[in-house]
Amino acid sequence: MTKIALVLGGTGTIGSATAMAFLKESSIAKVVVTSRSQEKLDRLAQEIKSTMGEDAAGKFLGVVGDPGHEDAAKDMQAKVIAAAGDKIDYAVSAMGFGWFSHDPLATTSRAKIAEALEMQLFPAFGAWKVIMPLVKNAGGSYVFVTGGGPDTFLGPGTGGLTISGSTSTAFAKVAMKETAQDGFTSTEVSFQVGVCRDPSAMPPGPIAWLSSKDAGSALVSVALKRKAHVKTMVIRSQEIMNELIAEGIAS
Numbered sequence: 001m002t003k004i005a006l007v008l009g010g011t012g013t014i015g016s017a018t019a020m021a022f023l024k025e026s027s028i029a030k031v032v033v034t035s036r037s038q039e040k041l042d043r044l045a046q047e048i049k050s051t052m053g054e055d056a057a058g059k060f061l062g063v064v065g066d067p068g069h070e071d072a073a074k075d076m077q078a079k080v081i082a083a084a085g086d087k088i089d090y091a092v093s094a095m096g097f098g099w100f101s102h103d104p105l106a107t108t109s110r111a112k113i114a115e116a117l118e119m120q121l122f123p124a125f126g127a128w129k130v131i132m133p134l135v136k137n138a139g140g141s142y143v144f145v146t147g148g149g150p151d152t153f154l155g156p157g158t159g160g161l162t163i164s165g166s167t168s169t170a171f172a173k174v175a176m177k178e179t180a181q182d183g184f185t186s187t188e189v190s191f192q193v194g195v196c197r198d199p200s201a202m203p204p205g206p207i208a209w210l211s212s213k214d215a216g217s218a219l220v221s222v223a224l225k226r227k228a229h230v231k232t233m234v235i236r237s238q239e240i241m242n243e244l245i246a247e248g249i250a251s
């Protein structure tokens, strides 16, 4: 039990399930979860204690930080190093969630587009700059969670999700290529489905809903098995999710 895992955005739907899936792994000594909010970290710690028990709660370490701004990201890096050391074996980046818009772009404000980038792109970018070096130190693995962007959502009135989803997937692909030979594994996992705690509660619609618990297990499997270096794993169905959980890579 020596490995260190870190989840960026670990209080969110996908991030919290990922943190819990890491906590179940016997090889992992500590699971660091970053959030901008101490209150959210306290709530997650409480949930872990009540649903997973004292041992899991003892492995959980919350770090308050905001990777969306460069100075704050450096400050977050210092806190992570102080709490867990300068080697991170597994990092999962699962921050932000793009706003959906039903307005055409011609009547969408600049501020709304900027908000989408602030939420989806800049936290992933800032975190990569300060957390990737720690993953590189460990020769570990870094997993980017992205969304469908144009592959799933392109159409009138989808500017929010499409633009923010496109930036996150473009960012992940370039970052993976730039560090392909740097001694650690990087993988993008693109969810082209909806992910929530209870898919059975979602109304029928054009988008399939899958469980966040499965999403967390799939991301942890990708991080630990390290079979999908500089690859994008696209989740479009439960079958693909199951394959990723079992194999850490999908065909």
Ligand SMILES: NC(=O)c1ccc[n+]([C@@H]2O[C@H](COP(=O)([O-])OP(=O)(O)OC[C@H]3O[C@@H](n4cnc5c(N)ncnc54)[C@H](OP(=O)(O)O)[C@@H]3O)[C@@H](O)[C@H]2O)c1
Pocket: 009, 010, 011, 012, 013, 014, 015, 034, 035, 036, 037, 040, 066, 067, 068, 094, 095, 096, 097, 098, 118, 119, 120, 123, 145, 146, 147, 148, 168, 191, 192, 193, 194, 195, 196
């Ligand atoms: N859920 C889905 O259906 C779905 C589908 C496809 C792709 N995705 C992608 O998966 C990722 C996670 O989605 P999710 O559903 O888990 O979202 P979520 O529940 O809203 O959680 C996202 C987390 O990101 C953090 N965050 C948000 N804005 C941030 C910012 N400006 N700076 C730093 N951290 C920020 C928040 O943490 P704190 O407030 O604690 O800091 C939040 O807990 C997103 O990139 C999303 O696009 C989700």
